[in-house]
Every structure is written in C-alpha cells, then in structure tokens.
Amino acid sequence: MSGSKILASAHYVPSDIVTNDDLAKIMDTNDEWIQAHTGIKTRHMSLQGENTSDLATQAARLALAQTNLTVEEIDLIIVTTFTPDGLAPSTAALVQRNLKATNAWAYDISTACSGFVFGVSTADKFLRSGVYKNALVISAEVNSKMMDFKDRTSTVFFGDGAGAVVMTATQGNGVxxxxxxxxxxxxxxxxxxxxxxxxxxxxxxxxxxxxxxxxxxxxxxxxxxxxxxxxxxxxxxxxxxxxxxxxxxxxxxxxxxxxxxxxxxxxxxxxxxxxxxxxxxxxxxxxxxxxxxxxxxxxxxxxxxxxxxxxxxxxxxxxxxxx
CATH class of the missing domain: 3.40.47.10 (Thiolase/Chalcone synthase)
Structure with missing residues (x-):
C-alpha cells in the first residue's frame, strides 16, 4: 500500500508590515476596533511589486532547501490561490518557470481559503498513484491587490503571504x-x-x-x-x-x-x-x-x-x- 509524507515545509511573507494605525490613516477605522473584532494587530502586504507567483516561488525554494531533492526531481507543482497573477498562464506555471523545475507539470487550484487542504489532498492522490514521486504544494496569496481600500469591513482583515510543503510518495499509509x-x-x-x-x-x-x-x-x-x-x-x-x-x-x-x-x-x-x-x-x-x-x-x-x-x-x- 502506498501513501505520502511531508518532507519539509516553509513560508514567506513580504517585508512590509502594515499596522492597524497605518490603515487608520487611509480609512475610517482604528486599532482598538480592529483588535476587538478580529484580534489582528499587523499584516504583511506586498508593496514592493511582488506578485503571487513571487511569494510562492520564495516559499517553494525555502522548502526545497530543507530536503536532499534537486528541483529536477519534482514531478508536480500545485499552487492554491484565489489571487493569481492572472487567468493564464497559471500561477503554478510561473513558479515552475522560476524554479526551473523542467520535469514538473503544474496547475492551480482555486478553492479560496481552504486551498491548502484541497491542495495537499490532491497531491496525495497523485503520489499514491505510483506515477509521481515528489510534489510541491504551495498556497500563496496577494490579497492586498484585490482589496477595495474604501471597504474597511473587509480590508482590515487581510494580509499577503505564502506557505509550501514538499511531499513524497512512501510505502505504507503516509501521514x-x-x-x-x-x-x-x-x-x-x-x-x-x-x-x-x-x-x-x-x-x-x-x-x-x-x-x-x-x-x-x-x-x-x-x-x-x-x-x-x-x-x-x-x-x-x-x-x-x-x-x-x-x-x-x-x-x-x-x-x-x-x-x-x-x-x-x-x-x-x-x-x-x-x-x-x-x-x-x-x-x-x-x-x-x-x-x-x-x-x-x-x-x-x-x-x-x-x-x-x-x-x-x-x-x-x-x-x-x-x-
């Protein structure tokens, strides 16, 4: 019986930190209200031109660096996002290009905030098939580019970031x-x-x-x-x-x-x-x-x-x- 396991994980967030007070300068809100209703104190926002594929690539590189795998050994790249770089090509295809993962095929999954759960589940099935050995599952979002900064009820919640896992096929049930x-x-x-x-x-x-x-x-x-x-x-x-x-x-x-x-x-x-x-x-x-x-x-x-x-x-x- 075959399964899959997680070899490594990593995450990456943009360097710019936006506080509640920063948001209060451009919209009718304040730190006290935001913390009381959401618990959020800060968020990272991509204000230096990094798009979703850039965050995804950084997280993927950090995860791969913790393994003994070469990028050529990756068979599959799944990116879960609902803030893609564009409708086509897929964000996963751009990550594949950035990594030079020439032996991997890549595609996006769009199930919004539950994406990582759907992505890991999907990769697990490919690895269980016996056809594929190693996969990257990356969840990446640049929510800030999709926000209406006049909509204080939504915008105060969101930040940008990416997380990635390297998964591999294994004998037995897996994790x-x-x-x-x-x-x-x-x-x-x-x-x-x-x-x-x-x-x-x-x-x-x-x-x-x-x-x-x-x-x-x-x-x-x-x-x-x-x-x-x-x-x-x-x-x-x-x-x-x-x-x-x-x-x-x-x-x-x-x-x-x-x-x-x-x-x-x-x-x-x-x-x-x-x-x-x-x-x-x-x-x-x-x-x-x-x-x-x-x-x-x-x-x-x-x-x-x-x-x-x-x-x-x-x-x-x-x-x-x-x-």
Missing amino acids: LSKEEMHTIGNENVVHSGRIAPLTSLSVENYPKTDAFAQEGREVFNEVTTLIPQHIKDFLGDKQLLPQDIDYYIPHQANLRLIEYIAEALNEPMAKFSTNVIRNGNTSSAGIAIGFDELNQTVDLTGKRVLLTGFGAGFTYGSLLLEF
Missing part, C-alpha cells in the same frame, strides 16, 4: 489518515475578481474585475454553524474525540472565529496554531504558514494534527495528519 471535502455553491457571501460578460459589441469593451467583497456577518454565521459540527462528525467517523487531537490548524480567518471554534469543541486555544494576529487573514496561505510554524517548533512524531479550511465558494474540509 494523511483521513479527509473530507465539501463544496456549497454560493457566489454572494464572498467573491473576488468577477468578470462580467458583455452586454453589447463595442470598441469600449475591456475586461474589468471587481474587488474582494464579503458579507461579514453571513460568513461568521456560516462558519460557526457548519465548522464545529463538521469537525466533530469528521473525528467521530474515525472514533476520535476533539481531545484526541494534539494540534489544530484552522483557516486563519480572524482570531475571534478561531476562539469560537475552540470553545465549541471545548478545546484550549493552546492547541490551536494561530498566525492571524501578526499576518492577518492570508486566505489559503494561512493554514500552510501555520503548519510550517508548528513543524519548525514542535516534534510532530506520534502527533495528530487536524487541518480545517473554509472559504469562498463555499468550500470547507479537513485533513487529519498522523505522524
């Missing part, structure tokens, strides 16, 4: 012991980058995309209604209870939402990997960054780690990793 994914089609609660179809033929026609927008209260209600019960049911199917999990890495939507999930599971916040306080909501990259920070500081041997993502689409799902 991914259980998974469950869901999609509920809903384009209204959260959307970004929509391109309207033509309504007439004119030389004035030119593609235009809309900024990121969300219905914050509806997002909160969706997540608090679905996610705690999803986690309980997901673990119950494996005859596990929430207390059987050593570490939780949820989507880094905002600190208050993570606190709600912890309370609903009756689990201490000490078990929850959180980077949203200093990085903001980095969409799909948040779980990838959280996994890397945990992986770099804790010996995960013998541990159970639950990754749970939820995002626009509406998408949500969990992976149980057992090391």
Whole structure:
C-alpha cells in the first residue's frame, strides 16, 4: 500500500508590515476596533511589486532547501490561490518557470481559503498513484491587490503571504489518515475578481474585475454553524474525540472565529496554531504558514494534527495528519 509524507515545509511573507494605525490613516477605522473584532494587530502586504507567483516561488525554494531533492526531481507543482497573477498562464506555471523545475507539470487550484487542504489532498492522490514521486504544494496569496481600500469591513482583515510543503510518495499509509471535502455553491457571501460578460459589441469593451467583497456577518454565521459540527462528525467517523487531537490548524480567518471554534469543541486555544494576529487573514496561505510554524517548533512524531479550511465558494474540509 502506498501513501505520502511531508518532507519539509516553509513560508514567506513580504517585508512590509502594515499596522492597524497605518490603515487608520487611509480609512475610517482604528486599532482598538480592529483588535476587538478580529484580534489582528499587523499584516504583511506586498508593496514592493511582488506578485503571487513571487511569494510562492520564495516559499517553494525555502522548502526545497530543507530536503536532499534537486528541483529536477519534482514531478508536480500545485499552487492554491484565489489571487493569481492572472487567468493564464497559471500561477503554478510561473513558479515552475522560476524554479526551473523542467520535469514538473503544474496547475492551480482555486478553492479560496481552504486551498491548502484541497491542495495537499490532491497531491496525495497523485503520489499514491505510483506515477509521481515528489510534489510541491504551495498556497500563496496577494490579497492586498484585490482589496477595495474604501471597504474597511473587509480590508482590515487581510494580509499577503505564502506557505509550501514538499511531499513524497512512501510505502505504507503516509501521514494523511483521513479527509473530507465539501463544496456549497454560493457566489454572494464572498467573491473576488468577477468578470462580467458583455452586454453589447463595442470598441469600449475591456475586461474589468471587481474587488474582494464579503458579507461579514453571513460568513461568521456560516462558519460557526457548519465548522464545529463538521469537525466533530469528521473525528467521530474515525472514533476520535476533539481531545484526541494534539494540534489544530484552522483557516486563519480572524482570531475571534478561531476562539469560537475552540470553545465549541471545548478545546484550549493552546492547541490551536494561530498566525492571524501578526499576518492577518492570508486566505489559503494561512493554514500552510501555520503548519510550517508548528513543524519548525514542535516534534510532530506520534502527533495528530487536524487541518480545517473554509472559504469562498463555499468550500470547507479537513485533513487529519498522523505522524
């Protein structure tokens, strides 16, 4: 029986740090309000021209540097993002070019903030097939380029960043012991980058995309209604209870939402990997960054780690990793 394991992880964030006070200079908000409602103190923003593929490439290089693999040994590159460099070529193709990973084929996955969960699950299947040996899964977002900075209710949440893991095929079950994914089609609660179809033929026609927008209260209600019960049911199917999990890495939507999930599971916040306080909501990259920070500081041997993502689409799902 074949499976997959994670060889290495890394993350990368832009050098520019934007504080709540910085945002208060350009919009009607303040540090007290932002921290009270989101728990976020700072976020990194790409203000030096780095695009999503640049952040993804940096995270990938850092992860690869921790292995004995050459870039030519990578067979597959998956980038999860909903802030791509463009519609074509894929952001993953640009990363493949940047890395000179000439033997890898590459493509993007767009499931918004649950992207890393979907990406790791997808790579695992390719590696289990026996056709592919090594894969890069990268979650990268430049949310700042999609923001309407007049929309204070959304913009204050978001930051930019990328996380990556190197995965390899292995004999046995691998680290991914259980998974469950869901999609509920809903384009209204959260959307970004929509391109309207033509309504007439004119030389004035030119593609235009809309900024990121969300219905914050509806997002909160969706997540608090679905996610705690999803986690309980997901673990119950494996005859596990929430207390059987050593570490939780949820989507880094905002600190208050993570606190709600912890309370609903009756689990201490000490078990929850959180980077949203200093990085903001980095969409799909948040779980990838959280996994890397945990992986770099804790010996995960013998541990159970639950990754749970939820995002626009509406998408949500969990992976149980057992090391």
